[in-house]
Amino acid sequence: MKKLPLPLKEAVRSSKKPPGKEVLEELLRRHFGHSHFRTKQLEAIQAALSGRDCFCLMPTGGGKSMCYQIPALAKVGIVLVISPLIALMENQVKTLKQKGISAEYLSSTQTPQVREKIHDELDCGKLSLRLLYVTPELVATPGFKAKLSKLHSRGLLSLIAIDEVHCISSWGHDFRPAYRKLSSLKNDLPDVPLLALTATAAPKVEKDVIESLGLRNPLILRASFNRPNIFYEVRYKDITDDTNTDLFNLIKSRGSVCSIIYCHERSTCDDLSAHLRKNGISCAAYHAGLNNKTRSNVLDDWISSRTQVVVATVAFGMGIDRKDVRLVCHYNIPKSMESFYQESGRAGRDNFSSESVLYYGLDDCRRMEFILRNAGAKRQKSSTVSDASVKKSLADFTQMVEYCEGSGCRRKKILECFGEQVSGSLCRKTCDACKDPCNVAASLRKLGHFSSNRQRVDSSMDFPSVAHETEFWNREEEEDLSEESISVSDDEAEVVNIRIKPTMQGDSRMELLQRAEERYYANSCPKRKAAGLSEKKAISGTLREAAKQRMSNALKQAHERLGIPIVRLLRQVFYNSQVASTVRWLSSSSHEQIDVRLGALSPLWPSPKSRMIFLPSPL
Ligand SMILES: Nc1ncnc2c1ncn2[C@@H]1O[C@H](COP(=O)(O)OP(=O)(O)OP(=O)(O)O)[C@@H](O)[C@H]1O
Numbered sequence: 001m002k003k004l005p006l007p008l009k010e011a012v013r014s015s016k017k018p019p020g021k022e023v024l025e026e027l028l029r030r031h032f033g034h035s036h037f038r039t040k041q042l043e044a045i046q047a048a049l050s051g052r053d054c055f056c057l058m059p060t061g062g063g064k065s066m067c068y069q070i071p072a073l074a075k076v077g078i079v080l081v082i083s084p085l086i087a088l089m090e091n092q093v094k095t096l097k098q099k100g101i102s103a104e105y106l107s108s109t110q111t112p113q114v115r116e117k118i119h120d121e122l123d124c125g126k127l128s129l130r131l132l133y134v135t136p137e138l139v140a141t142p143g144f145k146a147k148l149s150k151l152h153s154r155g156l157l158s159l160i161a162i163d164e165v166h167c168i169s170s171w172g173h174d175f176r177p178a179y180r181k182l183s184s185l186k187n188d189l190p191d192v193p194l195l196a197l198t199a200t201a202a203p204k205v206e207k208d209v210i211e212s213l214g215l216r217n218p219l220i221l222r223a224s225f226n227r228p229n230i231f232y233e234v235r236y237k238d239i240t241d242d243t244n245t246d247l248f249n250l251i252k253s254r255g256s257v258c259s260i261i262y263c264h265e266r267s268t269c270d271d272l273s274a275h276l277r278k279n280g281i282s283c284a285a286y287h288a289g290l291n292n293k294t295r296s297n298v299l300d301d302w303i304s305s306r307t308q309v310v311v312a313t314v315a316f317g318m319g320i321d322r323k324d325v326r327l328v329c330h331y332n333i334p335k336s337m338e339s340f341y342q343e344s345g346r347a348g349r350d351n352f353s354s355e356s357v358l359y360y361g362l363d364d365c366r367r368m369e370f371i372l373r374n375a376g377a378k379r380q381k382s383s384t385v386s387d388a389s390v391k392k393s394l395a396d397f398t399q400m401v402e403y404c405e406g407s408g409c410r411r412k413k414i415l416e417c418f419g420e421q422v423s424g425s426l427c428r429k430t431c432d433a434c435k436d437p438c439n440v441a442a443s444l445r446k447l448g449h450f451s452s453n454r455q456r457v458d459s460s461m462d463f464p465s466v467a468h469e470t471e472f473w474n475r476e477e478e479e480d481l482s483e484e485s486i487s488v489s490d491d492e493a494e495v496v497n498i499r500i501k502p503t504m505q506g507d508s509r510m511e512l513l514q515r516a517e518e519r520y521y522a523n524s525c526p527k528r529k530a531a532g533l534s535e536k537k538a539i540s541g542t543l544r545e546a547a548k549q550r551m552s553n554a555l556k557q558a559h560e561r562l563g564i565p566i567v568r569l570l571r572q573v574f575y576n577s578q579v580a581s582t583v584r585w586l587s588s589s590s591h592e593q594i595d596v597r598l599g600a601l602s603p604l605w606p607s608p609k610s611r612m613i614f615l616p617s618p619l
C-alpha cells in the first residue's frame with residue numbers, strides 16, 4: 001500500500017503544545033477510519049502527549065492500542081511499546097503497516113537483517129519508525145537501555161507504553177517475571193511518560209503496578225469493565241444428558257460463526273475437537289503440546305476463517321485479535337474471574353452481539369480446586385511464595401464458583417469482582433439469569449439435588465485400607481505418574497495437570513465389566529424409555545475421560561487423607577477407564593439401581609465382600 005504522507009505537518013508534530021482534540025480526531029479518522037474516540041482514549045492520549053504518566057484500565061476490546069498509536073502520529077520521536085507476546089506484536093505491526101504507518105518489532109523471530117536495520121536506525125537517530133514493539137526481556141538488557149538513553153538524549157523517545165501491564169503484578173492472573181525488570185525504566189528515563197494499559201486489574205493489581213513502575217502522579221483512567229455486547233450464560237454439565245451433544249448443538253445452532261472453546265487440558269482439546277470434527281464442524285485444537293508450526297497454522301486458518309472453531313487451552317491467549325468472534329465457550333470452569341473475563345472478552349471486539357457460555361461441572365470444580373491447592377503446595381515447597389498467593393488463587397476461584405452457582409445477574413457479578421458496583425438494570429436481560437430466571441433457578445435446584453446425593457456418596461465412599469484385598473485392589477504393575485507441568489513464564493502457560501496412565505489393556509476382568517456395563521444399559525433402556533427418560537448409551541469416550549479424572553481425583557484425595565503414596569495406591573487399584581466409569585456410575589446411582597445391575601450380571605461377579613467396596617451407603 002502506498003505510504004501516506006507524514007501523519008502530521010512537521011510544524012504541528014514538533015510544536016511543544018500538544019495538538020488539540022480536533023487534530024487528534026483527524027488522525028483517528030484519516031489513519032484508522034474511526035469517527036470518534038472511545039471512553040478514556042482521548043484522556044490517555046492527551047496525558048501521553050503532555051508528558052504525564054498514565055494508568056489506563058479499559059475493557060477487553062476497548063481500544064487500548066489507540067492510546068499509544070495516535071501519540072506516535074502526533075509527536076516527534078518514537079513510541080516504544082512493551083508487549084508480552086510476539087504474536088501480539090506481529091499482529092499490531094502488520095495492521096499498522098497496512099495503514100501506511102511505519103512500525104516494527106524486535107524479537108527473536110525477526111530475521112537478523114531486519115533486526116540490524118532497526119538497530120542501525122535507532123543508532124543513527126534518523127528515525128522513520130513511529131512505533132517500535134519490544135519484549136520486556138529486551139528492554140531490561142543493558143545494551144538496549146543504552147540505546148533508549150541515546151534516543152532520549154536526542155529528544156526522540158516520546159512515550160513508553162506497557163501493554164498488558166497486569167503481567168507485572170504477581171497478584172495478577174498472568175504474572176510474567178520479565179515484567180518486573182521494567183521497574184527501572186522510570187529511574188533510567190525519568191521524563192519519558194509511561195502509559196500502563198490493561199484490561200483486567202483488580203484494585204490490588206492496580207496499586208501493585210503503579211508502585212512497581214514508580215509512576216509519578218499518574219493520571220488514573222478506569223473505563224467500565226462492562227462488555228454490553230456479550231450475552232453471558234452458564235450451563236450445568238451434571239444435569240445435562242451429554243455435554244458434548246449440547247455443545248455441538250449450540251455451535252450448530254449459531255451457524256458458521258467464529259468461535260473459541262477453552263478447555264483445561266490438552267487431551268480434552270484433542271478429544272473435543274476430534275469429536276466436533278467427526279460431526280462436521282470445522283475446528284482444530286490449539287495448545288502448548290503442539291509444535292510451533294502446527295500452532296501457527298491453526299491460528300492462521302482460524303484468523304482467515306478456514307477454520308471456524310478453535311478448541312484451545314489458555315495458551316490461546318492474549319494477542320488473539322480477531323474482531324468478529326461470536327461465541328466463546330468454557331468447557332471447564334476457569335481458574336479466576338480475571339482469566340474468565342479476558343478469555344470471554346475475546347468475543348465481540350467489533351462491538352457486535354456475541355456470547356459467552358460456560359459449562360459448569362462439579363468434577364471440574366473439585367479438580368481445579370485440587371490443582372490450585374496442589375500447585376500452591378508445590379510452589380510453596382520450592383520457593384518462598386507466601387501462602388497468601390495460594391489463598392488468593394483459591395479466593396479468586398471461589399468468585400468463579402459463585403458466578404456459576406449464583407442465580408443473580410452474571411454481568412453484575414463480573415463487574416463487582418472488579419470493584420465496579422452497578423445496578424441490576426444495566427444488564428437489560430443480556431445474561432441467562434436476567435433473561436430466564438426461572439430456568440436458571442430450576443437448573444440450580446436440580447444441581448443442588450445432584451451434588452447433595454453425590455456428596456453423600458462421596459463422603460461414604462471410603463477408600464479401604466491398603467490391606468483390603470479386593471477384585472480391584474491387587475495390581476502388581478508399577479504406575480508411572482506423568483506430571484505435565486508447564487513453565488508459567490512462557491506464553492503457553494496452562495493449568496498444571498497430573499495424568500495417570502491407564503494400567504490395563506483389554507484385561508478379561510475389564511471385558512466382564514464392560515459386558516456388564518452394556519448389559520445393564522441394554523436392560524435399563526426400556527425402563528428409562530417407559531419413564532420418559534432419555535436413552536442412556538454405554539459410556540462414551542469423553543465420559544470415560546471424565547470418569548478417569550474422577551478416579552484420579554479420588555485417588556489423590558485418598559493419598560491426601562490416608563497419606564499412602566499414590567504409586568502404592570495405584571499398584572492395588574485396577575486402573576482403567578472402564579473401571580473408573582463404573583466407579584463414576586456407582587457413585588451416582590441408587591442402591592436399587594446397583595442391585596438391579598448386579599442381579600443382571602453373570603454369576604462371575606466378584607464375591608459379595610468386594611462388592612461392599614464401592615456400594616454407597618443407603619441414600
Ligand atoms: N475509537 C474507536 N472507534 C472504533 N473502533 C475502535 C476505536 N478504537 C479502537 N477500535 C477498534 O476496537 C478493536 C479493539 O481495539 P484494541 O485491540 O486496541 O483493544 P484492546 O483494548 O487492546 O483489547 P484487548 O484488551 O483485548 O487487548 C480494534 O478493532 C480497533 O480497531
Ligand SMILES: [Mg+2]
Nearest residue numbers: 061064065163
Ligand atoms: Mg490490546
